[in-house]
Amino acid sequence: MAKMIDVAKLAGVSVATVSRVLMGKGKVREQTRQKVLEAIKQLNYKPNRLARNLRRLESQTVVVVIPDISNPFFTEIVLGIQEIANQHGYHVLLGNTNNDVKREIQFIEMVKEKVADGVILVTVRNPKERFLKLAQEFPIVFACEYIKGAELPMVTIDNVRSAQCVVNYLVNLGHRKIGYIGGPQQVIVSRDRLQGFIQGVIQNDIPFEPAYITEGDFGIQSGIEMATKLLQLPSPPTAIFAANDEMAIGAIKAIKNHGLSVPKDIAIVGFDNITMSTVVEPALTTISQPRRQIGQKAMELLLQLIHNPMLKREHIVLPYELVIRQSCGNPSVWSDS
Amino acid sequence: MAKMIDVAKLAGVSVATVSRVLMGKGKVREQTRQKVLEAIKQLNYKPNRLARNLRRLESQTVVVVIPDISNPFFTEIVLGIQEIANQHGYHVLLGNTNNDVKREIQFIEMVKEKVADGVILVTVRNPKERFLKLAQEFPIVFACEYIKGAELPMVTIDNVRSAQCVVNYLVNLGHRKIGYIGGPQQVIVSRDRLQGFIQGVIQNDIPFEPAYITEGDFGIQSGIEMATKLLQLPSPPTAIFAANDEMAIGAIKAIKNHGLSVPKDIAIVGFDNITMSTVVEPALTTISQPRRQIGQKAMELLLQLIHNPMLKREHIVLPYELVIRQSCGNPSVWSDS
DNA sequence: TGAATATATGTAATCGATTACATTTAAGGA
DNA sequence: TCCTTAAATGTAATCGATTACATATATTCA
Numbered sequence A, B: 001m002a003k004m005i006d007v008a009k010l011a012g013v014s015v016a017t018v019s020r021v022l023m024g025k026g027k028v029r030e031q032t033r034q035k036v037l038e039a040i041k042q043l044n045y046k047p048n049r050l051a052r053n054l055r056r057l058e059s060q061t062v063v064v065v066i067p068d069i070s071n072p073f074f075t076e077i078v079l080g081i082q083e084i085a086n087q088h089g090y091h092v093l094l095g096n097t098n099n100d101v102k103r104e105i106q107f108i109e110m111v112k113e114k115v116a117d118g119v120i121l122v123t124v125r126n127p128k129e130r131f132l133k134l135a136q137e138f139p140i141v142f143a144c145e146y147i148k149g150a151e152l153p154m155v156t157i158d159n160v161r162s163a164q165c166v167v168n169y170l171v172n173l174g175h176r177k178i179g180y181i182g183g184p185q186q187v188i189v190s191r192d193r194l195q196g197f198i199q200g201v202i203q204n205d206i207p208f209e210p211a212y213i214t215e216g217d218f219g220i221q222s223g224i225e226m227a228t229k230l231l232q233l234p235s236p237p238t239a240i241f242a243a244n245d246e247m248a249i250g251a252i253k254a255i256k257n258h259g260l261s262v263p264k265d266i267a268i269v270g271f272d273n274i275t276m277s278t279v280v281e282p283a284l285t286t287i288s289q290p291r292r293q294i295g296q297k298a299m300e301l302l303l304q305l306i307h308n309p310m311l312k313r314e315h316i317v318l319p320y321e322l323v324i325r326q327s328c329g330n331p332s333v334w335s336d337s
Numbered sequence C: 001t002g003a004a005t006a007t008a009t010g011t012a013a014t015c016g017a018t019t020a021c022a023t024t025t026a027a028g029g030a
Numbered sequence D: 001t002c003c004t005t006a007a008a009t010g011t012a013a014t015c016g017a018t019t020a021c022a023t024a025t026a027t028t029c030a
Helices: A004-011 A015-023 A030-043 A049-056 A072-087 A101-112 A128-137 A159-172 A188-203 A220-231 A245-257 A291-307 B004-011 B015-023 B030-043 B049-056 B072-087 B101-112 B128-137 B159-172 B188-203 B220-231 B245-257 B291-307
Strands: A061-066 A091-096 A118-121 A140-143 A154-157 A178-182 A213-215 A239-242 A267-272 A285-288 A315-318 A321-323 B061-066 B091-096 B118-121 B140-143 B154-157 B178-182 B213-215 B239-242 B267-272 B285-288 B315-318 B321-323
Touching: A004 A015, A004 A030, A015 A030, A049 B049, A061 A072, A061 A101, A072 A091, A072 A291, A072 B091, A091 A101, A091 B072, A091 B091, A101 A118, A101 A128, A118 A291, A128 A140, A140 A291, A154 A159, A154 A291, A159 A178, A159 A188, A159 A239, A159 A267, A159 A285, A159 A321, A178 A188, A178 A220, A178 A245, A188 A213, A213 A220, A220 A239, A220 A245, A239 A245, A245 A267, A291 A315, B004 B015, B004 B030, B015 B030, B061 B072, B061 B101, B072 B091, B072 B291, B091 B101, B101 B118, B101 B128, B118 B291, B128 B140, B140 B291, B154 B159, B154 B291, B159 B178, B159 B188, B159 B239, B159 B267, B159 B285, B159 B321, B178 B188, B178 B220, B178 B245, B188 B213, B213 B220, B220 B239, B220 B245, B239 B245, B245 B267, B291 B315
Parallel strands: A061 A091, A061 A118, A118 A140, A140 A154, A154 A315, A178 A213, A178 A239, A239 A267, A267 A285, B061 B091, B061 B118, B118 B140, B140 B154, B154 B315, B178 B213, B178 B239, B239 B267, B267 B285
Antiparallel strands: A285 A321, B285 B321
């Protein structure tokens, strides 16, 4: 493989000049520049990034840590990240933790190894203190999941408000008996959505019924199980709100299995607006997060942070949207006050 | 950030010794090794990969080029790749082409830049000659898609046979009027599956009806459109085989929109067995590719190729499976002879 | 035209590891 | 004990770029 010195020789100049042409800075006579470019083309030369990056002490790479690569919810975020990254000549390494808490840290350590210049975390399962320390040391941005009450760069929606909005919507449709299928409580968005749900219930003067609150693991199967549990209650709910679309889809399946109909007998609302929610029948009413935009914003923040570690850490809250389809009946425009 | 020389000083040895401890080769007295390990721990030292890789002229990274990261079909393959990669201390860079032909080549060039040691291509849209030349130069493995009649490392299923198998299955259920929704003809698997479909039709002595053959773009919407076209034929088919699950799902939607029922009026078969095919109603009968295994095998091949560029190029063909669900009625076990 | 200044190019140090080779220290054998 | 050989450790070159600094060449203006 051709090296810079080969190019220099062929063009009859020094490596410094070749480098200047490549970097596009420093003065080079147009005529010389052409000679160099010609030599580069002739040798089909590409600079060795390892060498460049070692010298410049950067890797032009970022790591995106997600819990599950095969989950379409996360890939859309990655897409947004990649868009901005590529615009700035950065590469994106995908870190798939498979929900393994230890691997979260391993991926962050890649910054220490100079494999990456920064990290975007789309999963936050380790204890808060750990992240606070790590975020001090490395450029880290949190996307979707985050750390409560910390001055760190984070990009999320308002999970509390959005869950509350769903309750308002259901109450508005006349529901008073609303079941809830939450996510695992160790992840913050689950806690937020549960909190939003409870606030919504209370603010609408609905008697609080603990049996209506169940906890799944974000998988379809757990949606089926929890919905079944709710259906077997002496006074089952007339509407079920699931903390993500997969569980909502599971709930729909369970309800149909019980010979009931959605939305006639029971209304369903999901969360995330994944593609599948348009395919299921009835199409799912759900909260939509601006996933691509979250990814973009997170990457922009990370780039700023990499180039200016002293940057003020800010929590960016992007708008959510209630996408109304058929799973609650009465398709209609609606706006939360 | 601590460097190797800091560790060496603290441990009272030379950098060579530290490196030997780290690399685990060369003789080091147990006592010295402990001193070094102690110093490493104390300084929280991690070797700089850029430096290591530059010296060793490798990057311990591979690029996986896929056409669309948000397509769950591909992520499962990536999962298999990552599994093997991580076992061998390799990192995986995801190259998302967004179906842009030019970017395919750009990602391969990353090997020239030493950003990666090899490439796994899960999309092959450029002309054959181009790849033949590139595959000579760099370690490249093809997964799912491939190059016809070339001695290159490839991991796929038999797309012709599997499509033929679907036709046999449908004929076995009594269908004689079978419609086909193919993928874009520039991708090889589309051509293979179409060929398999036609072979199946001919071998079953079914009169060949060109109007039954349509072409979509692998998206749900195109499935809707093509199925609609088939339904408007004077003598519409009683079964439709789509070259992927998304289009099959689109077809189901279209059929329902026409007030017809699946599978009572029309049977549907898809291809790929994505998660969504279990969610749609009726659940989709489809060909399942061992995606994870394809990824694993491809990565294994690539590792071999990286460490031994003279390796014989072989085409590995993995078994497919017809997954029978409800979209053709008569749920039953069935085996192609 | 010649000195002063600006522009263009070259030389060599540097990034942080690995490793061939040199050197020191320890072990084994007579 | 001394010599030979093996084991342990150190020194310095190396990977391929970037860039500070030095030097050569061109330009400007009195």
